[in-house]
Amino acid sequence: MSKPxxxxxxxxxxxxxxxxxxxxxxxxxxxxxxxxxxxxxxxxSENDEGCPLDIALVEGAVLSRRDxxxxxxxxxRSKILVALGTCAVWGGVAAMDRGKDRxxxxxxxxxxxxxxxxSSPAQALHEVVKVDLGIAGCPIEKEHxxxxxxxxxxxxxxxxxxxxxxxxxxxxxxxxxxxxxxxLCCGPITAGGCEARCPELRVPCxxxxxxxxxxxxxxxxxxxxxxxxxxxQLAARLRxxxxxxxxx
Amino acid sequence: MKILKLPKEKLxxxxxxxxxxxxxxxxxxxxxxxxxxxxxxxxxxxxxYDRTILPPKKxxxxxxxxxxxxxxxxGFVPHTEGLDQRIILFGVHACDVYAINILDRVxxxxxxDPYYQARRKHIAIIGIDCSPDKHxxxxxxxxxFVDHGFDLFFYxxxxxxxxxxxxxxxxxxxxxxxxxxxxxxxxxxxxYKRRSWNKRRAFQLEVEIRDLPEIFEMEYQSExxxxxxxxxxxxxxxxxxxxxCYCYDVADHVELGSRAGRRARSWDSCLFASHALVASxxxxxxxxxxxxxxxxxxxxxxxxxxxxxxxCVGCGRCISACPVGIDVVQVIDRLRRVQDVASR
Amino acid sequence: xxxxxxxxxxxxxxxxxxxxxxxxxxxxxxxxxxxNYLFTLRFAEDHLARAFRHQPGQFIMLSVPGVGxxxxxxxxxxxRPEVLELCVRRVGRVTNALYRMRTNDVVGVRGxxxxxxxxxxxxxxxxxxxxxxxxxxPLRSLLWYALDHRDKFHNITLMYGAKRPDDMLFxxxxxxxxxxxDINCLLTVDADDSGTWKNHVGLLxxxxxxxxxxxxxxxxxxxxxxxxxxxxxxxxLDLGFPKNRxxxxxxxxxxxxxxxxxxxxxxxxxxxxxxxxxxxxDAINLPEMI
Ligand SMILES: Cc1cc2nc3c(=O)[nH]c(=O)nc-3n(C[C@H](O)[C@H](O)[C@H](O)COP(=O)(O)OP(=O)(O)OC[C@H]3O[C@@H](n4cnc5c(N)ncnc54)[C@H](O)[C@@H]3O)c2cc1C
Ligand code: SF4
Ligand code: SF4
Ligand code: SF4
Ligand code: SF4
Ligand code: FES
Numbered sequence: 001m002s003k004p005x006x007x008x009x010x011x012x013x014x015x016x017x018x019x020x021x022x023x024x025x026x027x028x029x030x031x032x033x034x035x036x037x038x039x040x041x042x043x044x045s046e047n048d049e050g051c052p053l054d055i056a057l058v059e060g061a062v063l064s065r066r067d068x069x070x071x072x073x074x075x076x077r078s079k080i081l082v083a084l085g086t087c088a089v090w091g092g093v094a095a096m097d098r099g100k101d102r103x104x105x106x107x108x109x110x111x112x113x114x115x116x117x118x119s120s121p122a123q124a125l126h127e128v129v130k131v132d133l134g135i136a137g138c139p140i141e142k143e144h145x146x147x148x149x150x151x152x153x154x155x156x157x158x159x160x161x162x163x164x165x166x167x168x169x170x171x172x173x174x175x176x177x178x179x180x181x182x183x184l185c186c187g188p189i190t191a192g193g194c195e196a197r198c199p200e201l202r203v204p205c206x207x208x209x210x211x212x213x214x215x216x217x218x219x220x221x222x223x224x225x226x227x228x229x230x231x232x233q234l235a236a237r238l239r240x241x242x243x244x245x246x247x248x
Numbered sequence: 249m250k251i252l253k254l255p256k257e258k259l260x261x262x263x264x265x266x267x268x269x270x271x272x273x274x275x276x277x278x279x280x281x282x283x284x285x286x287x288x289x290x291x292x293x294x295x296x297y298d299r300t301i302l303p304p305k306k307x308x309x310x311x312x313x314x315x316x317x318x319x320x321x322x323g324f325v326p327h328t329e330g331l332d333q334r335i336i337l338f339g340v341h342a343c344d345v346y347a348i349n350i351l352d353r354v355x356x357x358x359x360x361d362p363y364y365q366a367r368r369k370h371i372a373i374i375g376i377d378c379s380p381d382k383h384x385x386x387x388x389x390x391x392x393f394v395d396h397g398f399d400l401f402f403y404x405x406x407x408x409x410x411x412x413x414x415x416x417x418x419x420x421x422x423x424x425x426x427x428x429x430x431x432x433x434x435x436x437x438x439x440y441k442r443r444s445w446n447k448r449r450a451f452q453l454e455v456e457i458r459d460l461p462e463i464f465e466m467e468y469q470s471e472x473x474x475x476x477x478x479x480x481x482x483x484x485x486x487x488x489x490x491x492x493c494y495c496y497d498v499a500d501h502v503e504l505g506s507r508a509g510r511r512a513r514s515w516d517s518c519l520f521a522s523h524a525l526v527a528s529x530x531x532x533x534x535x536x537x538x539x540x541x542x543x544x545x546x547x548x549x550x551x552x553x554x555x556x557x558x559x560c561v562g563c564g565r566c567i568s569a570c571p572v573g574i575d576v577v578q579v580i581d582r583l584r585r586v587q588d589v590a591s592r
Numbered sequence: 593x594x595x596x597x598x599x600x601x602x603x604x605x606x607x608x609x610x611x612x613x614x615x616x617x618x619x620x621x622x623x624x625x626x627x628n629y630l631f632t633l634r635f636a637e638d639h640l641a642r643a644f645r646h647q648p649g650q651f652i653m654l655s656v657p658g659v660g661x662x663x664x665x666x667x668x669x670x671x672r673p674e675v676l677e678l679c680v681r682r683v684g685r686v687t688n689a690l691y692r693m694r695t696n697d698v699v700g701v702r703g704x705x706x707x708x709x710x711x712x713x714x715x716x717x718x719x720x721x722x723x724x725x726x727x728x729x730p731l732r733s734l735l736w737y738a739l740d741h742r743d744k745f746h747n748i749t750l751m752y753g754a755k756r757p758d759d760m761l762f763x764x765x766x767x768x769x770x771x772x773x774d775i776n777c778l779l780t781v782d783a784d785d786s787g788t789w790k791n792h793v794g795l796l797x798x799x800x801x802x803x804x805x806x807x808x809x810x811x812x813x814x815x816x817x818x819x820x821x822x823x824x825x826x827x828x829l830d831l832g833f834p835k836n837r838x839x840x841x842x843x844x845x846x847x848x849x850x851x852x853x854x855x856x857x858x859x860x861x862x863x864x865x866x867x868x869x870x871x872x873x874d875a876i877n878l879p880e881m882i
Contacts, residue, residue, distance in 0.1 A: 027504065034505045150504040156659050156689055159499050163484050163520050170488035170569065171311035171515060173302045175279040178571055188483040188571050202279075214521035216481045216536065223572050315611055318657050323615045324700055358865070359610035359850035468879060495854030498847045502658035509658045513847075516854070523855060526845050527683040532858070542857075545879075550860030 004054035004153065007039030008084075009074055011067040012122075013060025016139035017085035021057075024142055031149055053078040055152055061087040062123040075129040080152060082133045083125045084145075089134040090210040091124040133157055136191055138208035144193065161192040162213030165205050169196035177204045182227055184237060189215040206237070249395075250413035252422060252429040253436055254402070259409065260290050263338065265425045269417070270334030270372060273307075275300050284337065295339045298381050299565060303344050303491030304337055305351060308367045311488075312514040315363065315498070319508045327510065331366040339376045343384075343561040345398050346391035347491030348373070350559055354494050372417055375401035376409075377443070383564030385453040385577055391561035392447070405439035455580045457548070457558060464549040467583045468541075476579070477537025479572045480519065486543070486566035486574070487517035492559040495523070518542050544579060610850045613655040613700025614640055618693055619675065624761055627682040628726065629691065630667070633701060634675050641674050647708025648734035649813075649841060649869045653849045654678065655700030659689040663846040663864070666704060667729050669736030676701070679729040679761060705849040706868050709734055709839060714811045718747040720803070722824050724796050724816030728752055728761040730841045730868075731815050742774055747810075749776040749803050753796030753820075757781050757789045767791075778802050797823045800831075807832040813869075815841045825872060838872035 010018055018040075024031060038051050056078035062068050075081055083089045125131050133152075135144050144160060151158040161168070165187035169176070177199055178185040186207035187199060198205050217238070224234055254262060263272065274293040275282040282297040284304060316324040340348075348368075355364035375398040386392045394401070399418035402409040410432060413419050422429050487493040497516040502509035516523065519539050524532040533539045551559035560576065567575045620632035635641040646652075646666050655661045668677035682691050693699070719738055723731045738745050750769070754760040760781065769777035770791065778799040780792035792799060796816075812833060814824050821840065828838050844856035844863040856863035859878035861870075870878075 030504050146504055147501065150502050153505065154502060154507065154658060154689075155692055156502070157685060159685070162522060163517070164482070166481075166571075167484035167488060167515075167517070170302070170485050173278075173283050173306070175281050175301070176485075176569065176571075179569070180280065188481040212482075214482050214536075216478075219479050219572055220481055316613075320657065320698070323698075324613045324655070324657075326609055326612065355852065357851060359852070360608065361611075361852055362609045494852070496847070496852070497855075498661065498853065500655075500658055500660050507658040511655075511661075513853075518854065518857075524845055526843060527687070532844065546854075546857065546860070550857070553860040 003034060003036040005038045005051065006035045006055045006057065007053045007074065007078065008037065008057045009039065009059065009070070011058065011060035011071060011088070011125075012063035013085065013087045015059065017059040017088075017137075020139045020142055021145060024146065027142075027146055031146070034153060035149070050077065055080045055082065057082045057084045058125060059084040059088055061091050062125065062128050068123075068128050071125060071128050080132045081125070081129065082135060082148065082152075083131045084135055085140050086136050086138040086208060086210045087122075088125045089131075089136045091122045091127075135160070136210045137194065141193060163192050164188050164212040164215075165190045165192045165194065165196050165199070165209070168192045168194070169199045169205075172196055172200055174199045175202075177202065184224065184229060184234075186237070189217060189220050189238075250419065250422075251432055252411045252413065253405070253408040253432050254411055254429050255408055256404075258428050262425055262428055263290050263293070265428075266336060266338075266374070266421050268424065269421060270336040270370075272336050272338060274338040287338075293339065295376055297339070298378075299341070299383075299563060299568075301565075301569075302489060303347060303563065303565065304340055304373075305347065305491050305494075307335065307337065307371055308348065308351060308364055309355075309494060309496070309515075312512060313363065314510045314512045316511040317509075318500075318511065320506070324511070326362075328366075331363060332370050334370050334372075336372045336374060338374045340373050340398070341378045341563075342375060342394045342401075343386035343389075343391045343563045344491055345373060345375050345394045345401070346386075347561045347563070349394065349397040350492050350555070350557075350561070351494060352397070353555055372421075373398045373400075374418075374421075377401075377403040377447070379447065380451045380453075381564070382452050383567045384451065384562065385455055385564065386562035387448065387451050388453070388455045388457060389558060389560055389562035390457075391563075392451075403440055403443060405436060405443050408436065408439075410436060410440050453562075453564075453577050455562075455577055456584065457580075460558070460580065460584075461549040461552045463583055464545060470583065472579065472582055473537045473541040476540045476574060477535060480536055480540045480574060481571060482519045482521065482536060482539070483571060484517040484519055485569040485571070487519060488515055489565040489569045491561060491563055491565070492547070493517070518546065540574070544576065547576075548580070611702065611848070613653070613661070613702045615698050616676070616701045618695055618697050618699060621693075621695055624679065624763070625759055628761060629680060629682075630762075631678045631680055631690070632675050633678065633699065635701065636698065644676070644704075645673070646670050646704035646733075647711060648737045649708035649730055650704040650706045651730075651849070651868065652676070652678075652701050652703035653705065653846075654680075654686075654690070655702075656686050656689040656693070657698070657700060660686040661700070661847075662686045663705075663849055665730035665733070665841070665868075667732045669733050669740060671737055671740035679726075679732070681726055703849065705864055707866060709813060709869055711737070715741075715744045717745070718749070718806060718810035719745050720749045720751070720805055720810050720812040722751045722796070722812060722814045722816075722820075724753050724820030724824075725755070725759070726761065727814075727816030727820060727841075729815075731813055732762055734813055739769075739775065747776070747804070747806075748774070749778070749805065751778045751780075751796060751799040751803060753780045753782070753799070755782045757784055757786055776803060795823075796820060797827050800827055805831060807837075808834070811837050811839060813839045813841075828872075833872075835873040835876070836871040839869055840872065840875060841868050842870055842875075843868065 056074045147158040169187055177183040183204045185204035187205040190205050190207040191209045191212045272287045273284050274287050275297040276285045276292045277294050282300045284300050314327040318324050355361040398414045401412040495516040496513040498513045500509055500511050533542055547560045548558045615636040616633040619634050622630040624630050651663045651665045653661050654664045664678045666676055667679045721731050738748050780794055780799055784793055812828055846856045846864055847853035849864045851862045851865040
């Protein structure tokens with residue numbers, strides 16, 4: 001059986017997720033032995049643009065018409081399209097200000113010429129094309145990537161936690177930064193899977209993995225307001241990583 | 249039951265002798281809270297702790313646990329690593345021992361869980377008496393004393409620990425110390441009774457659990473469940489920290505480039521939307537209100553039908569772990585409160 | 593537990609392991625209806641194949657190695673041992689993976705679990721089986737058990753309804769029952785666009801018009817999607833069926849099958865232990881039951 005062909009692409013993002021893939025050190029050779037990477041801009045100069053792909057891994061959000069066109073082209077040539085990282089899955093950091101008037105924003109940042117730029121409100125991949133699998137994380141977890149490859153190669157889909165960060169935080173028996181120290185920890189509404197990496201280091205969760213499967217944002221915000229956090233500040237924090245999921 | 253006493257100043261001596269029976273674990277401090285951990289030195293032990301973040305359940309039913317390895321050709325091979333590790337849990341409170349006794353029943357029955365059972369067999373428990381704080385209501389849950397489930401249980405009676413010897417292993421521990429332990433006499437018994445009386449009076453929280461199952465049935469449609477559902481974040485903390493929540497999920501983890509892999513279980517919670525979801529998309533407890541109702545219902549009512557008592561032991565952990573302050577004692581109080589019928 | 597005893601010798605630490613799947617080979621895959629295949633399995637170890645016994649209505653936990661495990665009713669009758677027939681609908685991860693398997697591939701099986709139908713109680717009475725759609729899967733075991741022990745039961749009636757003839761599970765074998773005199777086999781479809789259907793057309797409850805049922809000496813086993821329960825249960829109650837003689841097979845999420853993982857709980861019962869067969873009386877006394 002021939003090896004499945006794979007392409008790895010970046011739209012507007014930081015390429016951090018592609019870096020994670022390159023950083024799979026010990027496993028990278030195993031992965032490369034199993035798949036045929038045809039298109040990976042970041043790692044190779046010889047790319048086979050346009051060939052059909054079994055799996056396309058796409059990082060970053062859609063921020064321009066060019067991004068959208070590129071994404072549609074990738075979709076066309078791929079059997080399975082995987083959104084890689086919170087930006088691709090949820091719009092991520094890039095979608096932070098999309099509630100604001102786009103034109104005014106561009107003008108604010110670039111002056112009048114900004115109005116002519118190719119820039120559209122940030123969109124997650126699924127808002128533009130059909131996405132078969134999302135791997136959230138900023139950046140993604142190496143293990144999740146490997147699990148995805150392992151499952152996809154078998155024709156299966158991987159399973160990722162839908163429960164919030166708190167669940168894993170408690171499993172690791174961390175002190176609770178929210179309850180014990182009154183810090184703004186987004187653990188209760190953020191998807192787990194990171195093994196509560198930040199609270200483990202006594203740093204509050206900023207929600208980088210996007211919303212958990214089932215969130216109760218109104219109650220979360222009410223609780224924080226009761227603790228004395230200001231609504232404006234909360235709104236900014238909650239918009240950062242998932243415009244739809246958590247902004248009120 | 250054999251009852252002896254140990255002069256307090258000899259406790260560290262006892263601890264050092266007892267290590268020959270296994271790796272010593274006890275509550276240690278972690279940023280103002282406590283966790284059960286392997287002791288590096290005896291002086292790290294904090295036997296006057298209030299409660300640990302996670303209950304001792306983590307030793308018997310670890311948060312994540314591999315059950316099998318699978319290789320094509322070989323089949324499912326049970327993962328037994330670490331199951332026979334000898335550990336001594338030093339300083340387990342009565343409610344937590346009680347909770348382990350409850351888990352014992354869940355993981356026994358028609359299909360005993362061999363992983364749990366193996367650990368239970370290899371982990372010794374030395375209990376210690378405690379003083380209730382503002383979240384404790386174990387007395388109301390009839391779990392402020394235990395008469396079995398431990399190897400040794402220490403009561404602080406002033407200058408001594410009075411020790412109940414619960415098992416042959418506990419007796420071996422006592423014997424291994426030579427003559428550290430002394431027989432008890434009448435004054436010791438009086439000391440114990442005084443201590444027991446004082447503890448009883450120290451409880452600040454109280455709930456009445458008799459006829460609670462009936463009240464739960466009557467209040468099944470109560471508006472309180474909707475209110476709690478609006479508040480609950482489904483964060484799962486309460487289930488994780490509860491010494492008697494045992495729900496778990498099972499998933500297979502496949503290895504890269506093969507069908508080989510492992511089957512593992514991990515703690516789960518009935519507060520998650522996926523808990524009662526089936527493939528057709530139907531969710532038997534979809535709304536959050538029905539999930540939180542189920543949690544209380546399972547602990548305070550359903551378990552009674554199955555095992556003759558609530559599974560809650562009143563340790564207070566879920567109260568201090570809930571980000572939005574959902575408090576089991578207040579919930580029970582509210583369910584019990586007589587309401588003006590006209591205003592309903 | 594017979595199967596559990598088998599592993600006792602191999603693992604000194606885990607004396608008996610109820611979670612241990614035993615390897616079984618897929619000996620046949622039969623496409624009955626689109627996305628509803630019948631898988632025939634045989635334990636790899638001969639002695640297991642011979643020793644395995646189940647009750648009609650019980651289920652097994654089926655493992656697709658590397659993907660997961662799920663509860664599936666045994667559709668074959670205990671009166672036809674040595675192989676297990678499973679009627680599986682393709683719906684999600686594990687079922688999809690199963691559908692990618694071929695004859696001779698290996699799966700894992702443990703069980704049987706659950707209470708099954710109360711055969712001792714039912715014997716000597718009339719038996720009514722009422723199924724809609726996929727509900728035939730668990731009932732088929734009961735059906736063949738009753739037919740294979742025909743002298744132990746009085747009248748046997750089967751009422752089965754599907755959307756169209758092509759959606760009917762076990763169609764050929766059920767059609768062959770229509771002419772038999774020892775069972776009143778009533779088959780109906782909601783609509784027939786093929787023009788070849790020679791049995792009833794109409795919704796399942798209309799079959800009651802063709803059945804002679806004595807509610808006081810009959811056990812009714814009902815299985816199907818929620819609408820089936822809704823209409824059939826009402827009819828049975830109207831006929832005067834005692835509530836504890838109406839038997840339903842319920843589905844809940846399951847992870848262990850042996851009363852540990854908590855997922856299948858309904859009120860204070862575990863579907864995997866006290867179920868999946870519940871009486872209507874149980875059902876109305878447990879919250880969230882149907
Ligand atoms: C007692 C019993 C008997 C059953 N008999 C049959 C049968 O004969 N034929 C058949 O096709 N189906 C049967 N089912 C339903 C079958 O178990 C599910 O369709 C199957 O688990 C879906 O798995 P999946 O991985 O494809 O779906 P996913 O949606 O990916 O489910 C993932 C996991 O969730 C659990 N789960 C999801 N849906 C169900 C469900 N409905 N019931 C129990 N667990 C679930 C399983 O552990 C499953 O592996 C039965 C269910 C029960 C409880
Ligand atoms: S520290 Fe944050 S993630 Fe951890 S339990 Fe508290 S709120 Fe949840
Ligand atoms: S329900 Fe709460 S108080 Fe009761 S045992 Fe569990 S954590 Fe402790
Ligand atoms: S309360 Fe919920 S999580 Fe805890 S054991 Fe019961 S069902 Fe499971
Ligand atoms: S800890 Fe509180 S908010 Fe979290 S799931 Fe439990 S009841 Fe809900
Ligand atoms: S399936 Fe696990 S308790 Fe019933």
